[in-house]
Amino acid sequence: MWYAIFKAAIFRPLVKYGFRARIIGAENVPRSGGAILASNHIATMDSLVVPAMVPRRVTYPAKAELFTGKGGPGAALVAWFLKAVGMVPMDRGGGRASATALDSISEVLATGALVGIYPEGTRSPDGRLYKGKTGLARMVLANDVPVLPVGVVGTETRRGLFGIPYVSRPIVIVGEPLHFSELAGRDRETKALRWVTDETLAAIQRLTGQQYADVYASRVKYGDLKDTGSDAHVLPRPGGGPAPLPVVRDDAE
Template sequence: MAPSYRRYAPQLRSQDDLRISSLRSSTSVAGRPPYIVATLLNFGRGATSVYRRYAPQLRSGGDLRIRAGAVRVRRVPVADGRAIRLTPAGVDKGGAVFYTLFKNAIFRPIIKYLYGARVEGEQHIPTAGGVILASNHLDAGDTVVLPAMIRRQVTFPAKAELFQGNRGPFSKLVAWFLRAVGQVPLDRSGGRASLDGLAPVLEVLARGGCVGIYPEGTRSPDGRLYKGKTGVARMALAAEVPIVPVAMKNSQVTRKAGLPWIDHPVVVIGEPLDFSRYYGRVDDPRTLRWVTDQVMAAIHDLSGQTYVEAYGTSVKSGSLTPTEADARILSRPGVNTKEPELPPA
């Protein structure tokens, strides 16, 4: 029998004071301490509010320990409205040193001066605090061009298997590089595994980091914009952060004199999208779909791409033929999606 799960709502009143506004009793199962799920609000310095799913373990009647994430809570009095002490677990600099070194010494000079890249609208990216950059995905060059051309450090969730380094020397090098520059693994297997796999991404956002994501979930098979997957909405509504739409143009990698070449790539950045009225609605499929479609519509307006109301992965796998994809072209994303209603105040 699985442990009994309960939802708590602790609220951080100051950096060292966590107040439990709602507390439910939870019983042990088979003599083991029960696990609970905590929702952290207004968590951490500089964060307006952050929603996090943890798996804290109730070790005794007066001790609640959050084992994962950016904080550890010890000696928690189990009573409604009682203040508890919060001990920061230590700030992970997210590979800032190696990230800055590789960016400024290698990637930025090549991309900006050799490839002739430029960026438009960087002023729309908040200079501090958690934020998601949601971009179209034309080619592998996107993941290099975007972070090289903006000031903020960008964390891209990468396939979890890339961090394993178990496929030879090159895979070990890739795994080391991803960790060195502060990238995080993302479980893309689907279902509950992927939902739980968002924890590393939410940690970055909780620390006030900048996360880059490709809502399409894959590179475009033909240069068109495809339907976005709802993971980007779930991240934003869970972490309670804005989404900044980004359009990559001319970022396809070709060959010139046998070397990788990107011809005058352009990064176009739009104004932040505010979905604060839907924060916390991470389990509502209609809300997730509507938010995702709004993000894709903003990307579409920046990129000018033709939009196909189908997943790019379906075209790549062959389950959707090019002719069938052509039949699903729409004027822009979200034209058939109704905005979800909010519950009465």
């Protein structure tokens, strides 16, 4: 209930008329059934603009610590909001906690919901498209659901009148659904997971025209590439080029 109220009364009018956003390819969003919406991530506003413009409800995983409400009235309000609109807590610590979070997302997909994922794992530090993490592919193959590649353009904030931040004319581009049913159930195979991830990122790249860097964005933002950047890791597309469907199971090698 709260999701529909917030979207209709606040977020969609703000994004569509205030930001003058538009969506291309809305007809590619299936009217029903579980699916994963996989988008590039260039700005904080992506998480507002995309669900406001996509015709279906989108459920996003959010950092688990945001659901605790600890840290004062503001944190409590954020926790209430995330729970009210049906977001899913995501533990990024790895191991059993992350596996449990993926199980929670699978439960949401099983209800026929549309789940939003940022395959890069974090916002791009420089506008490039970065290597995708395979959690997306794991959910796709474990649940045998299609992927909707989404390209977001123009969601960077600017300073307007009185220094108030705003977004000007962002575009959400929805590509045709990607189906990976031939690999369904192979969610523990490294080659299959990487192939699905790269093909999804390649579909996003075709929508946005972004330059691709074959390293994780977190390395550029916080790690060993913080000072040097990702120039040395630029490739024409994820995976380096079109790759054949993985047919050899890892456990058979």
